Amino acid sequence: MSIVAYIAVMAVTTYLIRVIPFVAVRGKIRSPFLNSVLYYIPYAVLSAMTFPAIFFATGDFVSSAVGTLIALVTAYCNLPLIVVALAASSGAFLTSLIV
Amino acid sequence: MKQQFFKGVRHGVPIMLGYLSVSFGFGVLCIRQNLSILAAVGISVTNLTSAGQVAGVEIIAASGSLIEMILCQLVINLRYSLMSLSLSQKLAPSFTLMHRLFVGYGITDEIFAVASSRKEPLTPPYMYGLILTPFLGWSFGTLIGAIAGDIMPASVTAALSLMLYAMFIAIIIPPAKKNKKVLLVVLLAAALSVVIHYCLPMISGGFAVIIAALVSSVIGALFFPVSAEERGEAAS
Known part of the structure; x- marks a missing residue:
């Protein structure tokens, strides 16, 4: 399949999701169940995308695991996104030099 | 303008x-x-x-x-x-x-x-x-x-x-630290994603994310519904 087809399908789907309610729907979603699902989805998506993929990210389990651990600890300390990202990457890089 | x-x-x-x-x-x-x-x-x-x-x-x-x-x-x-x-x-x-x-x-x-x-x-x-x-x-x-x-x-x-x-x-992590419900859903989503990856390798990565995220969010919504005030605190 051509990369252009993938990107086009991806872009059109994402656009329609955003624009249809913007143009067509009026009023509010009242169902507490549906609202709760929509509240949880972003967190659940990010979590499911990160695990287990992060353990293969560098192509080597040990350096990925070290990076993951650093990310978890720095994120727990509420450090900014970019600090968490750079700390995790640096940790993984240094580990890959040693192991 | x-x-x-x-x-x-x-x-x-x-x-x-x-x-x-x-x-x-x-x-x-x-x-x-x-x-x-x-x-x-x-x-x-x-x-x-x-x-x-x-x-x-x-x-x-x-x-x-x-x-x-x-x-x-x-x-x-x-x-x-x-x-x-x-x-x-x-x-x-x-x-x-x-x-x-x-x-x-x-x-x-x-x-x-x-x-x-x-x-x-x-x-x-x-x-x-x-x-x-x-x-x-x-x-x-x-x-x-x-x-x-x-x-x-x-x-x-x-x-x-x-x-x-x-x-x-x-x-x-920061919202999961503050809110136990979010933490549970996040852990459940990660666990499901890992289980699918290792136990059901015929399910591709995209579908694994869909299934893990939907199942954990629906379970979260069924057992720990979120009130309007709680939702108001989140950006989304």
């Missing part, structure tokens, strides 16, 4: 700075998955979303089906429907159908958060300004990341490819 536009541009600057680093990580990831620099930038320019793009690139790399792509984007980006819905109630009368069609493209978590916190009705020039700066940050960051991924040694890009996932962790 002009004043509204530049106000939007100004309000978009902090978002742009955040997007620069996240999209840098995305650019590196694209090159690691054997996409071209042009494809990486093309995806960012046409999609303007982080999680959806990462999942999309994984589907492309695995030569997944277009149905998988559509379903995956639908589940991951469904929250934007809610944000558009909410913003549609705040639009100024000058928001014609044409303006809605253009501005709808630029609804992201962060742009939504800023726009929805405005007291006065949203005008088209303000929204164009608010979308323009983050859009430039997102596209430019992807370009730099992809170029960096292309010229830097594999050992460095391997480590850099952790950036994006580390940022995802940095987004999840």
Whole structure:
């Protein structure tokens, strides 16, 4: 399949999701169940995308695991996104030099 | 009119700075998955979303089906429907159908958060300004990341490819610390995703994310429904 087809399908789907309610729907979603699902989805998506993929990210389990651990600890300390990202990457890089 | 536009541009600057680093990580990831620099930038320019793009690139790399792509984007980006819905109630009368069609493209978590916190009705020039700066940050960051991924040694890009996932962790952990319900859903989603990966390898990555995210969110909604006040605290 051509990369252009993938990107086009991806872009059109994402656009329609955003624009249809913007143009067509009026009023509010009242169902507490549906609202709760929509509240949880972003967190659940990010979590499911990160695990287990992060353990293969560098192509080597040990350096990925070290990076993951650093990310978890720095994120727990509420450090900014970019600090968490750079700390995790640096940790993984240094580990890959040693192991 | 002009004043509204530049106000939007100004309000978009902090978002742009955040997007620069996240999209840098995305650019590196694209090159690691054997996409071209042009494809990486093309995806960012046409999609303007982080999680959806990462999942999309994984589907492309695995030569997944277009149905998988559509379903995956639908589940991951469904929250934007809610944000558009909410913003549609705040639009100024000058928001014609044409303006809605253009501005709808630029609804992201962060742009939504800023726009929805405005007291006065949203005008088209303000929204164009608010979308323009983050859009430039997102596209430019992807370009730099992809170029960096292309010229830097594999050992460095391997480590850099952790950036994006580390940022995802940095987004999840603070709310999970504050709210036990979010923590449970996050742990459940991760556990399901790991179980699917190892026990049901015939399920591809895109579908694994869909199933893990939907099942954990539905279980969360059934057993720990979220009140309107709790939802009001979150940006989405």
